[in-house]
Structures are given as structure tokens and as C-alpha cells.
Amino acid sequence: MKKASAAIISLLNSSSVFYRCELYEITLKNGTVMRYTNYQTPISLSDGRIFRVGPVFKRGNMELASTISVDSIAITMLVDETDEVGGASLMTVARNGGFDEAYCSVIKCFLSADGAVVGTVAWFNGILDVKDGGGMEISLENKSMAQKANIDYPMRLYYPNCPYALFSAGCGLNINDWTVEGTVTQVNSQSLFCTNLSFADGYYDVGDIEFTSGDLTGTSMTVKNSYAASGQLKMLVAFDSLPAVGDLFKIRPGCPKTPVVCANRFGNWARNRATPYIPLKETVM
Secondary structure, eight states: OOOOOOHHHHHHOOOOOOEEEEEEEOTTTTTTTEESSSSSSEEEEEOOOOEEEEEEEEOOOOOOSSSSOOOOOEEEEEEEEEETTTTEEEEHHHHHTTTTEEEEEEEEEOOTTTOOOOEEEEEEEEEEEEEEEEEEEEEEEEEEEGGGOOOOOSSOOOSSSSSTTTSTTOOOOOHHHEEEEEEEEOOEEEESESSSSSTTTTTTTTTTEEOOOSTTTOEEOOOOOEEEEEEEEEEESSSSOOOHHHEEEEOOOOOOOOOHHHHTTTTTTGGGGOOSSSSSOOOOO
């Protein structure tokens, strides 16, 4: 059920001329918020949010049902070189995974004949997935939040390694306590570079790194190996473009889910649910 304010209902019942546009609010995993409108001028809402004119948005149809269902809508962004976030073009951010798992809210906005905003209706909330990109088009799929209900039961099973995701509610660690900021000091290749950080060999193995400046802004990648010498980091997959000396990033350690790492690196043994001594399921002939 979509709820409309009394002002919008009055506008629809009493006015023969009014305008309607869509607002797109995209929140990246790093917290960056982008707000755009497909209207001809920027839209300012009473809560202080401003939706500017930027990329051209086209979207597919959406089906509304009275029952719980998992829906998605196709969204196409037409961008050019002036469309940027954090100093990087939107195409670069999309190509490097910056839009993956971003939160996207589609909002219907109603305006009176003189262009004044009367009210808005929340139309669709979901999680973005980049399907394709190239030239001037970025193809996205906005998947309903209801997809998060698609989980296996029973949830608690026995595994040799801990089943909890690092920094999840079950794990109990606060991601902000383990996230540090660093700077690129030397570039060897698209997958290997040195930093200003000091750490022990292997500390950031299977950890996550996310660039916050430069051409790789918004790009996230898994760290394959980390070496104490020169704070060197080797990526699991090479970036599409070279990082540059001076680029800033955020990084956090990874967890192979073993009891030893949980206890020694994170001091979180009390929450570890690894069961390495329970025999695995086997077939006896």
C-alpha cells in the first residue's frame, strides 16, 4: 500500500494540471549519498534534501501486489563525463563495483501547476546490482528489500569454521573499531601497492579495502596477501585502473573463521561458534 499525504490527494482531486517526477536517492556502501531527479530543475524537499539534475534515468515497469513478493525494477542511467562522485566518474565507480549493494530509493514527487512541491510518495526501496555498463549507459537492477527474507533454515548449523560473518550481529565486533585509513605510497601494479600502514604479515589477508579518493573512489576489493614490509597489499583481483600515490583508502582485517585467528587477532573467542571436532557427514559403504 502506497500512502499519499492529504495535500497530494487534494491536488489529484481538485487540479486538472499538475506535474509529477521521480526522485532517486542512492546510498553507497561507504555512506556517500547521491540524489537525482528526472525533472527539468532541481527539487528541494521540506526536510532539506535536494535532488539535482544529473544523469538521465529510465526504469522498467513495477508490479504492485497485496501479498508479500520479491520484486525488482530495471534502471538505466545515461551518464556523461560531468557526472561524478568523489572526483570519479559514475561510469568508473560502477565499473569498479562502487554501486554494488548500494541502497536505492525511488520516490514519486508531485508538483502544483506553478512547480511548487506538494508532496512525495515512497515508491520502491531496494538494493542495487550492476548488470552492465559501457559507453554512456549503466544498467542496474534494484532488488526489493524483501529478498533479505530469503534465508535458509535452520540458521544454526555445525561447521568446522565459525559460521558468523565478520562484524555481523552474531560476531559482535564493531566494524568501525577495526577500520583504519591509509594512503598509497608506492604503486607496483594494478593489484600490488605499498601503503603508510604498519601491520604484521598476513594481518589484512582476506580483508576488505575501499578507496575514498582518486580514480578508484568507491571501489572495494578483497585483499589476497598483506606484507609488513612497506605495508604492501596484494589484491585478490586487479583493479581496472592503477591506484595513484596519495590515494586514500579505508581497510579492515579479514577473518578466515578459524578459532586461532578469532582468539589471537580479534580476541573474540567467546563468540566463536566453530566446531572443528565434530565429524563431517560421510557415506559408509
